[in-house]
Amino acid sequence: MKLLEHQAKERLRRVGIECPTGLVARSPQEAEKAAQEMGPVVIKAQVPIGGRGKAGGVKLAKTPAEAHAAAAAILSMEIHGYSVPSVLCEEALEIAKEIYLGVTVDRDRRSMVVILSFAGGMEIEEVAEHSPEKIAKLWPDPFAGPQAFEIRELTLQALEAVGGDETLPKARYLAELVPVVQSLFRLSQELDASLCEINPLVVTASGQVIAGDAKIEIDQNAEFRHRDLVRELGPDASAATSGDDPLEVEARRRGLTYVHLGGSVGIIGNGAGLVMNTLDLVKQHGGSAANFLDIGGGAKAEVVKQALEMLLLDPAVQGVFVNIFGGITRGDEVARGLISARDELGMQLPLVVRMTGTREEEGRQLLEAAGITPAVSAPEAARKIVELIGSTGSS
Numbered sequence: 246m247k248l249l250e251h252q253a254k255e256r257l258r259r260v261g262i263e264c265p266t267g268l269v270a271r272s273p274q275e276a277e278k279a280a281q282e283m284g285p286v287v288i289k290a291q292v293p294i295g296g297r298g299k300a301g302g303v304k305l306a307k308t309p310a311e312a313h314a315a316a317a318a319i320l321s322m323e324i325h326g327y328s329v330p331s332v333l334c335e336e337a338l339e340i341a342k343e344i345y346l347g348v349t350v351d352r353d354r355r356s357m358v359v360i361l362s363f364a365g366g367m368e369i370e371e372v373a374e375h376s377p378e379k380i381a382k383l384w385p386d387p388f389a390g391p392q393a394f395e396i397r398e399l400t401l402q403a404l405e406a407v408g409g410d411e412t413l414p415k416a417r418y419l420a421e422l423v424p425v426v427q428s429l430f431r432l433s434q435e436l437d438a439s440l441c442e443i444n445p446l447v448v449t450a451s452g453q454v455i456a457g458d459a460k461i462e463i464d465q466n467a468e469f470r471h472r473d474l475v476r477e478l479g480p481d482a483s484a485a486t487s488g489d490d491p492l493e494v495e496a497r498r499r500g501l502t503y504v505h506l507g508g509s510v511g512i513i514g515n516g517a518g519l520v521m522n523t524l525d526l527v528k529q530h531g532g533s534a535a536n537f538l539d540i541g542g543g544a545k546a547e548v549v550k551q552a553l554e555m556l557l558l559d560p561a562v563q564g565v566f567v568n569i570f571g572g573i574t575r576g577d578e579v580a581r582g583l584i585s586a587r588d589e590l591g592m593q594l595p596l597v598v599r600m601t602g603t604r605e606e607e608g609r610q611l612l613e614a615a616g617i618t619p620a621v622s623a624p625e626a627a628r629k630i631v632e633l634i635g636s637t638g639s640s
């Protein structure tokens with residue numbers, strides 16, 4: 246679940262991170278009124294996606310009339326597929342420096358990571374790709390959180406990485422960033438956030454350090470712990486969740502081609518054509534496919550295991566149909582891979598396997614002995630999985 250900017254900033258304020266004063270407007274009139282109260286404002290599209298600035302969804306307005314016009318323009322935009330139901334009208338900042346600060350998950354290190362860069366403002370992915378040396382990272386102890394001395398070290402590293410920055414004296418940076426990083430880290434833990442990001446963390450012309458933008462994403466798997474938040478965010482939250490399908494995101498991370506379809510039969514096949522054909526067969530036999538999962542050429546045991554694991558993440562899946570078209574691929578190896586994957590994952594659901602290839606007969610015998618249903622042809626497999634799901638009942 247992605248929070249909108251104004252929702253994320255509200256969370257930042259609650260943990261003591263400075264944010265500009267702002268009002269949410271749903272019409273140009275409301276934006277105009279806000280500008281009358283606030284003076285020069287920045288009008289910002291409230292959509293659950295970054296890159297609004299580049300897309301024209303962030304506009305400065307010096308006068309109420311300009312605010313009216315900017316809001317009218319932004320409210321009628323579509324930004325990366327999102328319509329814009331509201332804008333945030335904030336007192337405009339006089340920006341002297343844009344810093345990037347983020348807390349996210351480092352999957353390789355199996356740890357949270359704090360990322361700091363004095364090359365802020367841009368998308369951090371861009372900085373990471375073109376000038377990764379400008380980014381400093383800290384992997385704090387998850388229980389103690391980032392310590393003041395660690396944050397000072399991080400800050401020095403980040404400053405050195407860009408050859409220093411004169412916007413503020415070094416001592417001010419060291420002092421200012423400690424509480425911001427600590428609060429942001431604590432917030433990300435409290436919210437089970439997969440991402441808490443301030444980009445830019447602004448240093449104003451008068452030397453104030455303040456959050457110019459805020460992005461918070463709550464880990465989908467932890468949403469049950471944040472029902473109150475989901476409720477509080479109301480209709481905006483559902484708008485924010487309508488982003489990418491989380492299973493598809495997860496599959497992409499695992500390097501699998503996966504499309505969520507919503508039915509109850511999980512499908513694994515090697516090759517897009519074969520998978521599409523399998524979907525049709527399941528349908529013809531009265532079942533409904535839960536997904537489209539293509540593991541590509543061959544059928545390596547590890548890939549099959551990843552695919553099975555993916556399917557089990559979908560609570561709607563009631564049975565799995567594996568369709569492997571092998572040539573040189575050895576059926577007995579595929580069978581052994583499947584059996585050990587099922588056992589390792591503790592999978593209880595019906596599993597029907599149709600495979601062809603070298604030693605396919607031997608493979609089928611292994612499967613049968615392990616309680617997995619083998620099939621010689623794909624239509625036969627489709628019939629069997631639909632029957633098995635029917636007989637185990639849908640709970």
Ligand code: GDP
Pocket residue numbers: 287289294295296297298299303305336337338339340343366367444445457458459
């Ligand atoms: P994003 O593009 O979706 O990340 O939206 P941001 O809120 O980060 O805004 C994009 C850019 O607009 C920032 O990096 C700033 O350069 C600029 N911007 C945002 N707010 C202000 C403001 O109050 N004053 C000024 N001068 N620029 C702003």
Ligand code: MN
Pocket residue numbers: 295296366444445458459
């Ligand atoms: Mn931003």
